[in-house]
Amino acid sequence: xxxxxxxVACCDDSAGSGVEELAARRRLLKxxxxxxxxxxxxxxxxDGAGPRSAAAGPPRVTAGTVVDAxxxxxxxxxxxxxxxxxxxxxxxxxxxxxxxxxxxRTGDRVVVRLDPSRRGVADRIWANxxxxxxxxxxxxxxxxxxxxxxxxxxxxxxxxxxxEGRIQVRFPRLEPGxxxxxxxxxRGGVFEGLIPATSxxxxxxxxxxWPSPVGSGPLSRLGGTATWHEPVGQPDDVEGIAYPMLDxxxxxxxxxxxxxxxxxxxxxxxGSRVDVRNDCTGESRLLLVTSCAAVARLFSDRCVTCGTSxxxxxxxxxxxxxxxxxxxxxxxxxxxxxxIDR
Amino acid sequence: xxxHAITGVVIDIREVQAxxxxxxxxxxxxxxxxxxxxxxxxxxxxxxxxxxxxxxxxPTAIIVCACELALGAALLVTVPPAARDGTGALDxxxxxxxxxxxxxxxxxxxxxxxxxxxxxxxxxxGCFGDLSTRPxxxxxxxxxxxxxxxxxxxxxxxxxxxxxxxxxxxxxxxFCAEFLVIALLSPEAxxxxxxxxxSEPCELRSVPAPRxxxxxxxxxxxxxxxxxxxxxxxxxxxxxxxWRYVVYPGRLDGADADVVFAVQIKPRRPxxxxxxxxxxKPPTFPVETAAPETPAPETPAPETSPAETASREAxSRETASRETASREAxSxxxxxxxTAGTSSTETASSDLPPxxxxxxxxxxxxxL
Numbered sequence: 001x002x003x004x005x006x007x008v009a010c011c012d013d014s015a016g017s018g019v020e021e022l023a024a025r026r027r028l029l030k031x032x033x034x035x036x037x038x039x040x041x042x043x044x045x046x047d048g049a050g051p052r053s054a055a056a057g058p059p060r061v062t063a064g065t066v067v068d069a070x071x072x073x074x075x076x077x078x079x080x081x082x083x084x085x086x087x088x089x090x091x092x093x094x095x096x097x098x099x100x101x102x103x104x105r106t107g108d109r110v111v112v113r114l115d116p117s118r119r120g121v122a123d124r125i126w127a128n129x130x131x132x133x134x135x136x137x138x139x140x141x142x143x144x145x146x147x148x149x150x151x152x153x154x155x156x157x158x159x160x161x162x163x164e165g166r167i168q169v170r171f172p173r174l175e176p177g178x179x180x181x182x183x184x185x186x187r188g189g190v191f192e193g194l195i196p197a198t199s200x201x202x203x204x205x206x207x208x209x210w211p212s213p214v215g216s217g218p219l220s221r222l223g224g225t226a227t228w229h230e231p232v233g234q235p236d237d238v239e240g241i242a243y244p245m246l247d248x249x250x251x252x253x254x255x256x257x258x259x260x261x262x263x264x265x266x267x268x269x270x271g272s273r274v275d276v277r278n279d280c281t282g283e284s285r286l287l288l289v290t291s292c293a294a295v296a297r298l299f300s301d302r303c304v305t306c307g308t309s310x311x312x313x314x315x316x317x318x319x320x321x322x323x324x325x326x327x328x329x330x331x332x333x334x335x336x337x338x339x340i341d342r
Numbered sequence: 343x344x345x346h347a348i349t350g351v352v353i354d355i356r357e358v359q360a361x362x363x364x365x366x367x368x369x370x371x372x373x374x375x376x377x378x379x380x381x382x383x384x385x386x387x388x389x390x391x392x393x394x395x396x397x398x399x400x401p402t403a404i405i406v407c408a409c410e411l412a413l414g415a416a417l418l419v420t421v422p423p424a425a426r427d428g429t430g431a432l433d434x435x436x437x438x439x440x441x442x443x444x445x446x447x448x449x450x451x452x453x454x455x456x457x458x459x460x461x462x463x464x465x466x467x468g469c470f471g472d473l474s475t476r477p478x479x480x481x482x483x484x485x486x487x488x489x490x491x492x493x494x495x496x497x498x499x500x501x502x503x504x505x506x507x508x509x510x511x512x513x514x515x516x517f518c519a520e521f522l523v524i525a526l527l528s529p530e531a532x533x534x535x536x537x538x539x540x541s542e543p544c545e546l547r548s549v550p551a552p553r554x555x556x557x558x559x560x561x562x563x564x565x566x567x568x569x570x571x572x573x574x575x576x577x578x579x580x581x582x583x584x585w586r587y588v589v590y591p592g593r594l595d596g597a598d599a600d601v602v603f604a605v606q607i608k609p610r611r612p613x614x615x616x617x618x619x620x621x622x623k624p625p626t627f628p629v630e631t632a633a634p635e636t637p638a639p640e641t642p643a644p645e646t647s648p649a650e651t652a653s654r655e656a657x658s659r660e661t662a663s664r665e666t667a668s669r670e671a672x673s674x675x676x677x678x679x680x681t682a683g684t685s686s687t688e689t690a691s692s693d694l695p696p697x698x699x700x701x702x703x704x705x706x707x708x709x710l
Contacts, residue, residue, distance in 0.1 A: 026580060029589060029602040033617040172396040202392070202399070219545050247551075247581030266545030267607075269580035308477050311466075340583070 019240065019290045023271030060324040063111045063236035066127075069104040074122060076110060079235050085112060085122045094330055095127040096185045096194055103127075109186070111236050113323050126329050130191050130230060132157050133181040134295050135205040139174055144193075146180055149295045151232055157182055157193045170196035177204040179298055181227075183332055197227070197332030198301045208298050219266045219340075224314035225303040226276060226336035227296065228322035228329060239324070240290030241276060242316040243268050244297040265314065266340060273341035276315055278334050280306035281326035286341060290318065309335035351512070358516045359496035360417045360437075363444055363489060366524070367414035370469055374407050377471030392465050393458055413447055416440035441497045448490035455483050473530040485527040492520075544584040544607045551579060554586045554605045554612075563603060563616040570594050570618055571601050581607070594618055 062083060064076035074085045093101045095108070101122075104110065108127040115121040132155045134148035143158040157180070159167055171180055179201050182193035201208075231238045245265040268274070268289055277284035293316035303309040315338050319329070327334045391399040391406070420437035455467055459478040466475040467482050474482075525531040555576075558564055570592040577600070578589040585604045592601040598621040606613040 026578070026587070029578075029600060029617075029619055030582070030585075030587060030604070032619045033587070033602045033604045033615050034585070219543060247586070264546055266543075266583050267548075267581050269582050271580070272582055302477070311475060 019270060019288060023273075023288050026269070026271045059237075060114055060116065061111065061237055061320040062114060063109075063320060066104050066106055066108040066110055068106065069102070069108075071102055074101065074104065074110075074112075074125070076112070078237070084120070085114075086118075086120055087122055088115070091122050091125065093125040093127060094129065096192070099127075101125060109236070111319055111323060111329070126323075128185045128187065129183065129329050130186040131181070131183050131197065131228065131332070132191055132193065133197065133227070133229070133299075134179070135298070136174060136176050136178050136180050138176060144174060144180065149292075151291060152229075155191060157184070157191050159193045163192075163194045167193060167196050170198070171200040173200060177206065179205050181299065181332070183330060195330060195332070198299065201299060201301070205298055208300070219264070221337060221339050222265060222314045223279070223310040223335075223337045224312045225299075225301060225309050225333045226278070226315040226317055226322070226325075226327070226338075227313055227333045228317050228319050228327065229293075231318050237320045238290075238318055239285075239287060239321045240318045241274055241287040241321060242291040242293035242296070242318070243272070243274065243289045244293045244313060244316070246270065246289070246292045268340065274315070275339040275341055276317065276321070276325060277337045277339070278325040278327065279309070279337055280334050283324075283326045285321065285325055287317070287321055303333040303335050305331055305334045307335060314338050351516075353499065354513055355516055356495050356499035357421075358513060358520060359492040359499075360421045360441065362517065362520050362524075363493055363496070364414045364417040364421070366489060367410045367417070367444070371407050371410035371414065373471035373473060374403075374410075374468070375471075378403075391468075392462050393454065409447055413440065413444050417444060438497050441493055445490055445493040445497070448486050448493055452483055452486035452490060455486055459483070470528075470530045473534060476529045479529065481527045481529055485524060488524070488527060547607055549586070549607050551581075551586065554607075555588065557612050558588060558603055558605050558614060561614045563614050567592070567601050567603075567616055567618070570599065583607075592618060594620065597621070 062076070062078070062085070064078040064083065066074065067077045067082065068075040072087050074087055076083050076085065087101050091101050093099045093103065095103050104125065104127055111126045111129065112122045113124040115123040132146050132148060134146040134152070134155070136144055137147045137154060138145040143156045146155050146157055147153075148155050159182075163184075167182065168174075171178075171182075174180065181197040182195065183197050184194040185192045229242060230236065231240070243265075245267055247267045247269055270289055270291065272289045273286055274289060275284055275286050293313070296313040296316045299313050300311050301313070302311050315336055317325070317327075322334075323329065325334070391402045394402050416436075417440050420440050451469075455478050458465060458467065465477065467478045468474050469482065567590075571590045572593050573591050576588045576590050578587070580587050584607045586607060588603045588605065590601045590603075592599040600619045600621060602617050602619060604615040
């Protein structure tokens with residue numbers, strides 16, 4: 001399904017996910033049916049002072065399409081408005097590799113991490129960055145066709161000659177049936193794979209090893225790798241987490257494999273809340289589960305951004321959430337600990 | 343303790359090494375083979391083979407496995423004094439050869455682990471198949487060094503004789519003590535213990551939705567809410583940790599309502615709860631209207647009548663949303679928590695068709 005995650009047309013996408021409403025409704029019903037009243041016989045008070053809200057604090061990330069780029073000001077168009085961002089000498093950019101912010105062009109799809117200490121100042125900019133993770137379905141001279149799951153469909157990865165060596169080192173088997181996870185540039189609906197996001201698992205996607213026979217700790221707190229994905233059909237600044245272990249029965253059709261993955265994870269649903277902590281920066285955030293991360297279950301890799309994480313992907317974050325938590329998109333992952341909000 | 347006794351213990355320690363090493367080698371080989379058989383591919387044999395080019399990994403894995411099998415068997419057959427003394431089918435040179443080869447094998451393994459730790463810190467040693475998934479650490483390397491030392495110590499020793507009386511006990515103690523030391527140096531020991539003693543928690547248990555619906559439809563909660571429920575097709579169904587929630591459309595005192603059931607994830611006699619929640623505009627996240635709790639089926643909640651539920655409709659939205667967590671009327675139990683304790687619960691499969699049909703209908707309506 002080439003181009004599914006192509007450029008976000010300027011000011012024409014005001015799609016709301018509806019996940020927040022669904023989550024709120026489910027939490028209300030869950031509380032109604034499970035709440036234990038206090039001694040007076042009344043239901044307990046709400047947890048307004050409970051865990052940090054997913055929307056707490058000023059936004060750390062913004063995203064949109066560049067409509068004007070000057071050496072000092074970047075103007076981007078979002079779903080329903082335009083935003084002007086100041087560029088400082090310290091502002092860095094990525095556009096297929098480290099680049100100067102002046103390399104940004106009109107029409108570039110950018111994700112901007114804002115300077116936390118100064119309002120409206122860009123700290124780091126990623127332009128046209130994309131990621132394709134999934135099972136290789138086909139390979140020919142034109143590129144590699146990857147099945148990225150039911151939600152993201154099939155995507156075509158083109159590996160330019162300059163990146164071939166780098167990718168071949170980490171992904172020696174670019175053959176049907178094997179897994180791939182590549183970060184690159186999206187140019188007008190074409191994805192150019194440039195950076196291997198991990199090392200290729202030695203097993204085929206249909207031969208994923210069974211889960212580890214033991215849990216290394218309580219099930220409500222899991223350590224592993226957090227990766228990122230591009231939101232489908234939504235703006236890039238939408239937050240959320242794709243969770244690898246949704247209850248399969250109510251229609252989580254995004255499951256290319258019957259294997260339950262390498263990590264023993266409890267079942268959750270769309271609308272559940274998960275606290276994700278970046279073990280490298282210490283930042284944490286309470287996020288809503290917005291979708292199924294079936295492909296993430298197939299990987300049993302470790303992240304070595306800071307130390308060596310436990311094996312397995314425990315969270316596939318929306319692009320904006322990954323950046324908000326201090327992740328660098330071109331690195332592909334950070335060591336994470338997730339805590340299930342009960 | 344006399345010098346003679348000390349010498350005897352040292353000899354015993356030396357001669358125990360061969361069977362210990364044989365058990366370790368054969369166990370490692372069996373664990374690797376088990377992993378390969380379960381995965382259906384030699385590619386599952388990771389570990390130090392990750393150091394080699396892709397084309398060489400498969401042959402390397404085969405060679406490692408074959409070496410372990412051959413060395414383990416060789417050590418085992420050369421343990422008896424007959425082989426040691428050259429009075430049996432094998433002579434003493436065969437025994438020493440096997441032990442020297444084992445020494446070399448463990449030394450190479452130790453070097454490979456050091457190299458693996460440096461170049462691929464994310465890869466487990468794979469020494470014992472699925473059990474060796476943790477990254478290579480100091481313990482794994484120390485274990486290889488210890489085994490190499492043990493193999494070296496056994497070279498040139500006499501055959502293992504089983505003395506009468508207390509001597510046999512001493513050998514057994516040495517044997518167990520050495521395995522204890524090896525276990526302490528093995529990251530796999532914890533995995534083995536947990537595999538032996540752990541049962542699957544409910545958060546991980548897979549229970550199909552049709553079975554949940556079947557248990558629900560048999561429960562007295564379902565029968566009691568039958569007058570409120572207006573459709574057999576659920577409008578929402580989700581699972582979170584140890585509970586599955588099913589929502590049906592309903593009507594209470596002329597007002598639209600959601601009838602929500604919570605069914606515990608349990609193969610038999612699942613706890614079931616229910617509540618009627620009057621429909622209202624859904625709150626906007628992140629406003630919290632109700633406190634989620636860790637499910638605690640053991641603690642019953644008091645009942646609230648439907649009339650009480652309806653009377654709260656006029657209240658504030660927050661109050662209504664919390665307090666319309668009504669417990670159904672007519673429950674014979676002090677709380678609304680119910681255990682579907684009839685024997686029919688255990689034969690849920692016979693009721694699957696209605697559950698499947700309802701689930702399919704829900705998915706179809708959602709798709710539309």
